[in-house]
Amino acid sequence: MAKMHVDEADTDPGLVRRLLRAQFPRWADLPVSRLASGGTVNAIYRVGGELTVRLPLTAGGAEVVAQEAHWLPRLAPLLPVPVPAVLGRGEPTEEYPWEWAVHRWIEGEVLVEGRVLAPDALARDLAAFVAAVRKVELDGGPPAHRGGPLASADAFTRESIGQLRGTDEPFDAAAALAAWDAALAQPVWSKAPVWTHSDLMPSNLLAAADGRLAAVLDFGTAGTGDPAIDLIPAWNLLPAASRQVFREGVDVDDATWARGRGWALSMAVTQLAYYRGTNPVISGNARHVITQVLDT
Numbered sequence: 001m002a003k004m005h006v007d008e009a010d011t012d013p014g015l016v017r018r019l020l021r022a023q024f025p026r027w028a029d030l031p032v033s034r035l036a037s038g039g040t041v042n043a044i045y046r047v048g049g050e051l052t053v054r055l056p057l058t059a060g061g062a063e064v065v066a067q068e069a070h071w072l073p074r075l076a077p078l079l080p081v082p083v084p085a086v087l088g089r090g091e092p093t094e095e096y097p098w099e100w101a102v103h104r105w106i107e108g109e110v111l112v113e114g115r116v117l118a119p120d121a122l123a124r125d126l127a128a129f130v131a132a133v134r135k136v137e138l139d140g141g142p143p144a145h146r147g148g149p150l151a152s153a154d155a156f157t158r159e160s161i162g163q164l165r166g167t168d169e170p171f172d173a174a175a176a177l178a179a180w181d182a183a184l185a186q187p188v189w190s191k192a193p194v195w196t197h198s199d200l201m202p203s204n205l206l207a208a209a210d211g212r213l214a215a216v217l218d219f220g221t222a223g224t225g226d227p228a229i230d231l232i233p234a235w236n237l238l239p240a241a242s243r244q245v246f247r248e249g250v251d252v253d254d255a256t257w258a259r260g261r262g263w264a265l266s267m268a269v270t271q272l273a274y275y276r277g278t279n280p281v282i283s284g285n286a287r288h289v290i291t292q293v294l295d296t
Contacts, residue, residue, distance in 0.1 A: 034046075111202040228262075
């Protein structure tokens with residue numbers, strides 16, 4: 001598996017077994033296998049039938065282990081679908097340098113753009129989740145990742161568009177810049193910050209057998225800010241025909257919707273520029289998002 005980051009840690013099932021044996025011996029004899037994943041922050045291993053071990057790939061990724069352990073049990077009872085339960089926090093060792101986590105396994109299939117079984121029902125489920133997160137009243141939440149104004153991503157977004165201009169990607173840089181400028185022109189969020197998940201990528205969403213939303217994963221970016229960031233499933237997952245169902249459910253004004261479109265575009269061009277040679281899941285989704293945004 002190609003490394004995505006220059007400072008990425010090496011992990012394998014043997015490392016997971018040794019970490020468990022030293023720190024959680026009750027789980028040390030369970031079978032361990034790495035899960036195929038489009039994630040960019042953690043290497044995820046299934047342990048037995050009921051657990052996952054999440055090993056941050058970089059020091060930056062390790063910073064959210066404590067945050068998830070603190071906030072997930074507080075958020076879980078307030079949300080309409082299951083979210084991860086942290087069963088253990090592992091300590092750094094000489095062999096592995098950062099904190100790591102053991103989560104309870106949640107059944108479901110990772111959602112993929114273009115393969116949505118029940119799009120309108122899923123759109124309503126996602127809208128209900130976003131609305132529930134937005135209504136959370138937990139004091140002291142951290143600033144959400146991408147919870148600030150779109151302008152905070154301006155330089156990096158333009159740089160990424162410039163990088164893609166010189167590649168073999170079928171990419172209309174002028175159209176992307178025009179769409180980005182239109183999003184930047186929207187009024188900023190002027191109300192009190194609200195809770196957001198802030199990373200509703202398809203790889204963080206699980207579907208049940210009937211296509212409905214079964215769970216939402218990865219709360220390392222969660223916190224308070226502009227709710228526009230939680231609108232990105234409209235472009236990164238849902239088909240265009242179901243987008244209005246989602247919009248009606250989340251009940252946001254035109255400016256917030258437009259900022260959400262801007263965040264979807266910003267994330268897509270930065271992900272494609274960075275991961276196009278190392279993460280086919282993320283880069284494939286980024287191409288999908290760019291097409292969806294520029295077609296609307």
